[in-house]
Structure formats: structure tokens, C-alpha cells
Amino acid sequence: MKLLFEKSVKGRRAIQVDNSDVPTTININSDFLRKNSAELPELSELDVVRHFTALSRMNFGVDTNFYPLGSCTMKYNPKVCERIASYPGFAHLHPLLPQLRMGGMLTQGALQVLYDMDIFLREITGMAGFTLQPMAGAHGELTGIMIMAAYHRNKGNKKTTVLVPDSAHGTNPASAAIAGYKVVVVPSDDNGIMDIKALKKLINNEVAGLMLTCPNTLGLFNSHIKEICDLIHSVDGLAYYDGANLNAIVGKARPGDFGFDIVHINLHKTFATPHGGGGPGSGPVGVNEKLVDFLPVSVVVKRDDGTYALEYNRPKSIGYIAPFYGNFAIILRAYVYILMLGKEGLGKVAENAVLNANYILAKLKKHYKAASENICKHECVFSPTDEMLQNGVHALDVAKSLIDRGFHPPTVYFPTIVKEALMIEPTETESKETIDEFIDAMIEIAEIAKTEPEKIKQSPITTPVCRPDETAAAKNLDISFHI
Amino acid sequence: MPFISNTKEQQRDMLAEIGLTMDKLFSDIPKDLRAGEFNLPKGLTEHQVRDALAEIAGKNYINLTCFLGGGFYDHFIPAAVYAIISRSEFYTAYTPYQPELSQGTLQAIYEYQSAICRLTEMEAANASLYDGGTAIYEAVMMALRITGRNKVIIDDSVNPIYRVMIDSYTKNLSIQLEQVNCVDGQANRDEIYKKLDDDTAAVILQNPNFFGCVDDFSDIAEAAHKKGALLIVSCYPVSLGILKTPGAMGADIVTGEGQSLGMPMSFGGPYLGFMATKMKYIRKMPGRIVGQTKDKLDRRSFVLTLQAREQHIRRDKATSNICSNEALCALTALVYMSLLGKEGLKETAQLCADKASYAYHKLTAIPGVKAHFKQKWFFNEFVLDLPCEAADVIARLIEKGFAAGFPLSRYYKNMEKSILICVTEKRTKQQIGMLAESLEACL
Numbered sequence: 001m002k003l004l005f006e007k008s009v010k011g012r013r014a015i016q017v018d019n020s021d022v023p024t025t026i027n028i029n030s031d032f033l034r035k036n037s038a039e040l041p042e043l044s045e046l047d048v049v050r051h052f053t054a055l056s057r058m059n060f061g062v063d064t065n066f067y068p069l070g071s072c073t074m075k076y077n078p079k080v081c082e083r084i085a086s087y088p089g090f091a092h093l094h095p096l097l098p099q100l101r102m103g104g105m106l107t108q109g110a111l112q113v114l115y116d117m118d119i120f121l122r123e124i125t126g127m128a129g130f131t132l133q134p135m136a137g138a139h140g141e142l143t144g145i146m147i148m149a150a151y152h153r154n155k156g157n158k159k160t161t162v163l164v165p166d167s168a169h170g171t172n173p174a175s176a177a178i179a180g181y182k183v184v185v186v187p188s189d190d191n192g193i194m195d196i197k198a199l200k201k202l203i204n205n206e207v208a209g210l211m212l213t214c215p216n217t218l219g220l221f222n223s224h225i226k227e228i229c230d231l232i233h234s235v236d237g238l239a240y241y242d243g244a245n246l247n248a249i250v251g252k253a254r255p256g257d258f259g260f261d262i263v264h265i266n267l268h269k270t271f272a273t274p275h276g277g278g279g280p281g282s283g284p285v286g287v288n289e290k291l292v293d294f295l296p297v298s299v300v301v302k303r304d305d306g307t308y309a310l311e312y313n314r315p316k317s318i319g320y321i322a323p324f325y326g327n328f329a330i331i332l333r334a335y336v337y338i339l340m341l342g343k344e345g346l347g348k349v350a351e352n353a354v355l356n357a358n359y360i361l362a363k364l365k366k367h368y369k370a371a372s373e374n375i376c377k378h379e380c381v382f383s384p385t386d387e388m389l390q391n392g393v394h395a396l397d398v399a400k401s402l403i404d405r406g407f408h409p410p411t412v413y414f415p416t417i418v419k420e421a422l423m424i425e426p427t428e429t430e431s432k433e434t435i436d437e438f439i440d441a442m443i444e445i446a447e448i449a450k451t452e453p454e455k456i457k458q459s460p461i462t463t464p465v466c467r468p469d470e471t472a473a474a475k476n477l478d479i480s481f482h483i
Numbered sequence: 484m485p486f487i488s489n490t491k492e493q494q495r496d497m498l499a500e501i502g503l504t505m506d507k508l509f510s511d512i513p514k515d516l517r518a519g520e521f522n523l524p525k526g527l528t529e530h531q532v533r534d535a536l537a538e539i540a541g542k543n544y545i546n547l548t549c550f551l552g553g554g555f556y557d558h559f560i561p562a563a564v565y566a567i568i569s570r571s572e573f574y575t576a577y578t579p580y581q582p583e584l585s586q587g588t589l590q591a592i593y594e595y596q597s598a599i600c601r602l603t604e605m606e607a608a609n610a611s612l613y614d615g616g617t618a619i620y621e622a623v624m625m626a627l628r629i630t631g632r633n634k635v636i637i638d639d640s641v642n643p644i645y646r647v648m649i650d651s652y653t654k655n656l657s658i659q660l661e662q663v664n665c666v667d668g669q670a671n672r673d674e675i676y677k678k679l680d681d682d683t684a685a686v687i688l689q690n691p692n693f694f695g696c697v698d699d700f701s702d703i704a705e706a707a708h709k710k711g712a713l714l715i716v717s718c719y720p721v722s723l724g725i726l727k728t729p730g731a732m733g734a735d736i737v738t739g740e741g742q743s744l745g746m747p748m749s750f751g752g753p754y755l756g757f758m759a760t761k762m763k764y765i766r767k768m769p770g771r772i773v774g775q776t777k778d779k780l781d782r783r784s785f786v787l788t789l790q791a792r793e794q795h796i797r798r799d800k801a802t803s804n805i806c807s808n809e810a811l812c813a814l815t816a817l818v819y820m821s822l823l824g825k826e827g828l829k830e831t832a833q834l835c836a837d838k839a840s841y842a843y844h845k846l847t848a849i850p851g852v853k854a855h856f857k858q859k860w861f862f863n864e865f866v867l868d869l870p871c872e873a874a875d876v877i878a879r880l881i882e883k884g885f886a887a888g889f890p891l892s893r894y895y896k897n898m899e900k901s902i903l904i905c906v907t908e909k910r911t912k913q914q915i916g917m918l919a920e921s922l923e924a925c926l
Contacts, residue, residue: 089540324751342526
């Protein structure tokens, strides 16, 4: 499809800018002005609307197709949350208002949302306090590691390493590294969960902490989780809970009760805010009692008279990690979602997410190689069978073939500890009928792979493009349009 | 139960198929680690939640006439922006890992990258970062990687909110941050050159700066390059409708807050961090990048590229830990820029500058109100000195219906009487006149 820039027609306009009601004054030295106008496209409003509508139709989203992308929790995003986020009382609120004298009184509604959300998340995770500022999961990780570093600095601990399992999301080692720590990898055992013996060997006084998802990226809950946290604490390390997979246990168990010191939550996963094609997300970080003083500023507090205020003066705080209060409109959506679920709905989320995943596991393990046949939590991981692989049908081919059958593929080639991984996370919002159709498609692909593997390798044929050349893209780099 | 599709009967059938009870499905969680009842409110219906939130929203004051800026601006947003980004094919998708299913998102990001390059006159842009502040932090990390040095010089007229953020992020790293105070609203060349040495990785400047003053950093770019250091410029995208671009000044990394490009203020987010650089530094840049390529049938295609820089491949050696960014906000910015177009953005920027200039003259005509700086080159914000404490006056003007500006004493010493006033294209001559009247009455 043509680019916006290729559709541009000289002199065409969409939005009419207001006529000036003040005199035009030359208030800027010409040396400070740009010589040529920015070469933005010249289009009508219809051109623009039609262009983007056409683009949107080249996308799969949760609203158009089943999207079982493992570890991404692509659940339904309720429309009411979108509606409420657009209420003028929220959308038109300037973030600097609370910094004016008595300005907090101008934003009591927004502060109430932030305060309540903090309380809700404490209850849901079993932590003592939250910051809602991190703007994505990885941003939460970095914030959490900064809190970890502040804790050790404050105690005079000389710690240099952070332990990360080999099955971890890539953001874990990356976050620890950019915060200044050396990353040490803990291997998984044959069952795909953290090898406690290996962990014990790696525990020493250098260890600042451990980052762990639980359940892990294989969808397995580690029954030794409390023992692992205790081990880390034995060297005054901190246990960090990566909440990317919280949807598996939300309303059923709390990371704080397992012994974790720091937790981040992906509101865009567990709490149903839209993924936006790659953000905006929100990654609140919760900590236990001993770390509360290190949380970023500002913090919303409730005064005795029932009003809300922002507290800035916290001497041990790691400081500002976001300009204001986080991705407020995303936090607001998640708040609405929690209000609607209520206490009775919360546990149903995990129950149905886990039910759907185990149903897929039970139905597909005869047709694909399951990474683990034990009960899983929110997701399950398969690989093509040896026979499929011998026929040249790989995880990627299965994925592309699913596309032609109207499904977004699972996450492929992750976790890396499983060869040819297909990581499937159905979420609780999908129905049995949809999941049955997906299972049928997976089985059909497995069958065709045995007899006519070439057919699978041709996929996808129903999409605007088919297997774009990624090597060429990196080699002949074209990342900006030139005339 | 809201948002769960399976009926009780279906759940029972599925459990039968699995051969386990619901309780058994959670048997891997040790009993003593399972939660009891949660202390949360009872669930609300959609009707109830909308009423409840309408009431909460009503406690926020949004009817003040806004002369408050400080890096976050009340610009006009065309209706088509919201209509387009509300297409759920965009907002319910995720990171375009499967290019065949994501050509819409991918082409839009490619177009966004192109638009940012054209706006800033830079060669390469990424798909977005969280916000303008974390974008500067990422630029600092990038400059350290490129130069292998660890000293960074930062002008004190870079948004103070961003400066405190950089302080937080670099606390556990061995980075030497040197702050230089600006002089009469301009970057302090003498002080910067004194500090600029062979250990300097980067000089960080902002244009227009926090005080709204505009500058041309070409000379500083040249001096930095002579020492092997980079110039990082944070900028306000709408101002680039008319202002000299960081690219034309010779900047190496350009960052900024993209909120002004079609995003509502939403009490601080979601916003958009943008970043652009020179082609030669592209492999050191953080964040997603979309490239154009061909598919099997030689059709134009777009894919995520240079992924070997990123955390999901490179793990602890990645250029950044960023994964989810602000894709929908980048789309918003692209749609906004397309709707305004080449002429519209320029006219909007000119209108901002003209109205600010009008307000400046109107307000400085009030007895006792003076311009803070001698030099008069500003875009759409300016600093005035009042005869009394600015925070008091602002509080009094709130009662008269104005968010009149920002008290600079919050971040700067000896500026108790200084107010930062912002005028966007949305403010009318009449509103400016009323502000002037009310301010005069308040003093």
C-alpha cells in the first residue's frame, strides 16, 4: 500500500487552523527559524481517515481474532474502560495542577483513582505499598532493581549480581544490567523449573537479588517458591516477582505471601488494558514493608479529613522515575476493570485462564510435543513432533499456517529453553467454541504436516504479505521514507 | 461474571475433558500459599461503574483557562485523531512480531519514523519511548555506549522534571553529571566549553528551553564534536513547525515529549517519548525500529528490524530493556501530523508564537510586571517577574478561573516572583485580555 507521503498532493489540506485574532509579530530572530517547512504529507481529512482505516484492516487484534500470544495475556479489553478514560474530567486534566499552591484540591478525583488503585494492588499482591509510575513492565523492572540497589546502598551492602533464570523474559536480564548489575543465569531443571541445587551453588554475598516469574514462561508454578525466596533472603538479597504471568494466580494466591520483596504488575496484561500495538502499558511496582521508604516520589496519601494529597518529601526515595504519576489513563482503565470484577470476579479470572490453558494442553498433547505434561497455569508450551520436524515443518511454519486459519499465532521460539517452542496463552475471556476451533486448526496443521508438509510451508496466503525478508531489511536498511 | 465467556456447563465439560477438578488445577500452589478472601469491594455493573467514575471525574477541575505549560501543552486535537486511534484493529493488537498480521501497525510506525525524521531533520527515528524524560535518559545511555566516556553536561534550563529523573536513573551507575546554569535564557557557552573535555560523552540542551526561550546550538554542536562528544537536544515538536531544527544545528541525538502531537493531557500520560539520531549511530539506538523490505512475492513489506539490539534477543547485552513502548501514542502523533500537514503544523506553531507574543506585550504592560530575561526570543512560553510571590498570585488566579502559569520557585532558586506562562493556539485574544485584567487586579 502507498505511504502517506506518496499520497500527498501539493496544496491539499485537512484541518483548517484558526485565523489569528492577534497581530502577527516577528518575535523570533530569523536565525532561530527553520529554513524549509517540515515535509509532512498534504492530504484531505478523508485521505487520512481512509489511509488509516485501510491500514487498520491489515492488522489482527483481540477484537478481530483469537490472539493466544504466550506471556502477553491478550485478553478482551472492555469498551467501558475506553469510554471512561475519555471523560473530559480525566482527559483534560493538566498534570502540573497539583504542583500549584492548593492545586491538589483541583485534582481530587484523579488522586482518588491513584490512591484506591494503590490500595487495590496491595490487597491483590500482598505488598505494603505501590508506585504506579512505571510506564511498562520493563520500566517497572528497572524501577524495582533501582529500589533493590537503594536498599543495598542504604545498608552498606556491597552487592554486584542479580540472578535470573534461563527461562526468564529478556527484559529481566536487560533491566538488571542497565541498572548496573552483573547478570548470573540460573539453569532450569529437567521439568523446566528453576533448579534449586544450581541456585544454592550460585547464592553468595554478592547476590543483590533474584528476578523470577511465577508461574514461569512454561506456565509452571514452582512449588518451592517460598524456599527460593528464603534462600535469597539468607544473604540479604531481595526476591523480585516479575508479574508478567500474574493472570495465572490473580485472586488465588499473592506473591507477597510467597516471600517476594518487590513485585511488578503489567496492567496491560492482568488488568485488561489494551496493548495498543506495543504500548502504552503500565507497570506498577509494589514492595514490602522494609522497602516502602525507597518507592519513587510522588506518593498519594489520604489525609485525616478524607482528602488526597501528593507527598514529595521522602528522603530515602529513589526519586522521580516518570514525569508525573505514570500512564494515568491506563491506570484508570485498570481501576475500572477491578471495580467491575470485584472480589468475587477476581479469582474467576485465574480459574478460567488456567482452565482454558489446561484444556488446550489436554487436547493437543497427543498431536504436539508438550514441554511439560504436568498441569500448567495460564499458558502451555508445545513443539512440533519429531515427525513434523523431519518433514521440515517448524514452529514458525505452524504459526504461519495458523494465520491462514484465522488465528494469531502463539509466541514462537520462546522460552528459548524449549526447542521450537509454541507458547500458547488463551486467557479467560475466550470461549470454549473459539478454543475448540483453534485446537482443530492446530490438529489439522499437524496432520497436513505429516502428509503434505509443503502446503504448510507456503503459508500464509491470506495476508497482504507473506514471510517478508527480514535479513534483507536489516542489511539494506530503509527505516525512513525518502523521495 | 464479567468478561468471561464460558458458562458453568462449559467449564464443567472442559474439566471433564482434562480429567481434573478446578481445585486440582491449582494443586501445584502449596496450600499455605493460597489466598483467603480478598478485601475488595463487590463488583459493579457497567451502569454503576460509569456513574461512579463520572462522579469521580467531576471532582477534577478542567474548566480553568489554561496558561499552564511546562513541557505539557493544551493544544487543539482534531476529532479524526480520536476516531482513527479508536479503531480496535490498532489498539487491541500487540507488538508486531508477526509481520503478516501487523502490516497496518508496521507501516504506520515506518511512516511515524519518517515523519519524526522530517520534523527534526534527522536521519533515523525509533518507534517510540515512554516519554520525553526517559527519552533523555536513554539518549544519555546511548551516548555513553557510543563514546565509551562517562561525563555528561546538562543545561539547567532542560525541563527540571527530566533532570531529576536523570539523577534517579544514574544513581547506581558511575556517571558524572555536570550542570551548567543558563544565562539570560540562553545556553551558557563559556561554562559549557570550560567543562567540555576528552571525558565528555554528551552535552544535553533543550530548545525551546524550560523558560520558553529559543536558541541555536550550532556552535555548541561544533565545539562538542571537536572534543568527540555528542550533542543531545530535547525539543517540543509543535515548535518545529517554525523553529530551526536540531538536525540543522548538528545534534547527534534528538529526543522530546510528543504529547503536544494530538494527545490529551490525561493527568500525565500516556505520552510519547520520541528519539532520532544520525544513521551512523542507529545500531546503538534503543527501542523498536521498523524497516521496509520485500516479501516472497516481491511485495512492499514492513518488519521489525535490527532486533539484535533488543532485550528479547540480546538479553543483558541489549541497548535498552524497553519492550512495550508507546505505539498507540506514536500512531496518534502520526495521525495528528498527517491531519495538520505541512502547512497546518507551520500555521499552528506560528499561531502559538503570535499569541504568546501578544500575551507577553499585554502582560508586561501591567504596572509592576516585568519580563524576567533581557533577550526576547521565545516560542510560546515566557517568564515574567511579578511584584509579589508568584505562587500566591497563581492561587488567587485559580479562584478567578485561570490556570495562569507555573511558579518557577518550585524548581529554581531566587525565582520566587517568577511565573512561566504558556499560550497555545487554543487561547483567544479575549482570554488573554481577561488574564491580563485579572492579573492586574490580583497584584
